Amino acid sequence: MSMEDAQKVPDVVEDVYEGRATGVEVEDPGQEENLIQRPWNxxxxxxxxxxxxxxxxxxxxxxxxxxxxxxxxxxxxxxxxxxxxxxxxxxxxxxxxxxxxxxxxxxxxxxxxxxxxxxxxxxxxxxxxxxxxxxxxxxxxxxxxxxxxxxxxxxxxxxxxxxxxxxxxxxxxxxxxxxxxxxxxxxxxxxLNAQEIRHCMSRPRSRDILKRMTHTEAFDTATGGRLKGHIRMNDREMALRFSAFWLRGLDAYHAHPVMETFLMETTELLDDPKEVPDDRVAELEAAFEQAMVNARLVFGEHAFRKWPRGAEWRSPINRALFETWSIALAGHGADDLSRRRTDIVRSARDRMTEDIAYLESITSSTADRRRVDYRFTAAAEDAEAGR
Incomplete structure (x- = not known):
């Protein structure tokens, strides 16, 4: 990596709990709007x-x-x-x-x-x-x-x-x-962090869904085993973020661009079989598993991690990269991705090295609607590289 490139790439800070590295990058969601109207009634x-x-x-x-x-x-x-x-x-x-x-x-x-x-x-x-x-x-x-x-x-x-x-x-x-x-x-x-609170407030149905999604060989392989049974429930949060954007899409986030609210509402949807029937849950779990397989296929041990040009170390998992790339890869076939893998990786790493707006969108104020849009659009474009 050149000196100029190194100056562009933000520092990567890994979250720590009780003196142990968690395998997940610290996230700065920025100042979100209040979850409820103030002053309270x-x-x-x-x-x-x-x-x-x-x-x-x-x-x-x-x-x-x-x-x-x-x-x-x-x-x-x-x-x-x-x-x-x-x-x-x-x-x-x-x-x-x-x-x-x-x-x-x-x-x-x-x-x-x-x-x-x-x-x-x-x-x-x-x-x-x-x-x-x-x-x-x-x-x-x-x-x-x-x-x-x-x-x-x-x-x-x-x-x-x-x-x-x-x-x-x-x-x-x-x-x-x-x-x-x-x-x-x-x-x-x-x-308690946000996911721990959601877990305590949720019902068994959503907890079982998120547990099944994160207790698969595909998930463990894609995340390098760092999230398995995560002590701060970061594994469940990753699966919930995928579920939120896969089930509801960006338009639902635009309607109320507060990440905590978006994820809490999705938890409630998963808890209600009338809103998300069992057959839809099966489709969700299959799409998530395919996304995990595809992420490992394309990015190897660097899946869902910052990987700018010239950097060969393995960074901690980045939540924003997880939610965008899991969605971007969920609908692709393995043969297609294998053929275009080199082009996809090159495009993604170039963006992580040169595109300051993209780096900001996955590093700071990550819940900002414009930054959410930008990183989803970028991942979708990079996933089409080589066509």
Whole structure:
């Protein structure tokens, strides 16, 4: 790469979580419009405060009336001593911070804030193999190594009868307002990212679809295995972005060019079999798998990564490149792409080296409508190179 070319290519910064590289480039979506109208209409925000016994909440979990967002890996990684200290707090009758639930129209609940705490308590009281053992306690040293069944009956009763304060978001609260509340009040050590929030708010159907899309050999191969079971759910976000543009197109994004809203609405569509029937889901999954196969065929280990001329290192995966190139390649046949591969790669790498507007569109203010348009148009043009 020449000195002039090197000056044109923006720095690539890989996202890091808990000291580990995630394999995904940091994205700067820019300043999006507000998801909801401001100032808020107070009548839109309906939150009531209720008191539940822990026994009641554990019953709701077992009855599937309170959803703990399965597959949410990062929320369930407390150390044994952290789990034990939470249980000790109940035994010492120390009040826990309030929880937040969102109530659905069918009177079921999902956890907005408190997923780690509830998952821990459910595992201790009703978990498989009689739950985990207590360790690293600060005060109740006689209970070291005890499981719930080993506790004296008064202590078991104390845990089950513990009253938890829960703020419940009424189902009449608009979805985008609930999303905003979710963003504001989650109190974990590391705030939830947008996809983690969408996952916690979604229903099993969309979660199952995105999981199937990202648990294939084609996806693992195209992404170099870096997104498999991603701890920040970047794998599901990539599949959701493809789904959003494949199902709805650019016109739908133009109608309300806010990426978070666009992806949240797509999640709701995937959750509704009337909006996206099973046969349409099958077409979506087949198109996604074909896109993954084609991306690997054309770009090899550099698929969905910045790859300017002269650069042979493998950059982290870029979200904007993923959404545009997966869509651009989904409808092509393997024989056609194999014949034109050299031309496509040359065209794409030239653009990543010389086209400053394109580099900006995949690097900064990536949610801007004009930049979204530009990169989709560019990928579509490059995918036709060599014809």
């Amino acid at each position: 107070p009548e839109q925000i309906r939150v009531s405060t209720r008191s539940f016994s822990l026994r009641n909440i554990l019953d709701l979990i077992d009855e599937k009336s309170l959803e703990l967002a399965p597959d949410f890996q990062r929320g369930l990684v407390w150390r044994p001593d952290q789990k034990s200290l939470l249980v000790e707090s109940l035994l010492l009758q120390i009040p826990l911070p309030a929880f937040y639930f969102a109530e659905d129209s069918d009177s079921a609940f999902r956890v907005v804030d408190g997923l780690q705490r509830l998952s821990t308590l459910h595992a201790f009281v009703r978990g498989a193999s009689h739950g985990f053992t207590l360790t690293g306690l600060d005060h109740l040293h006689d209970l070291q190594g005890a499981r719930f069944a080993d506790l004296p009956v008064p202590f078991q009763r104390r845990i089950n009868n513990t009253q938890l304060i829960v703020n419940v978001i009424d189902p009449s609260t608009p979805r985008e307002v609930t999303y905003e509340i979710f963003k504001r009040i989650n109190t974990g050590g590391t705030p």
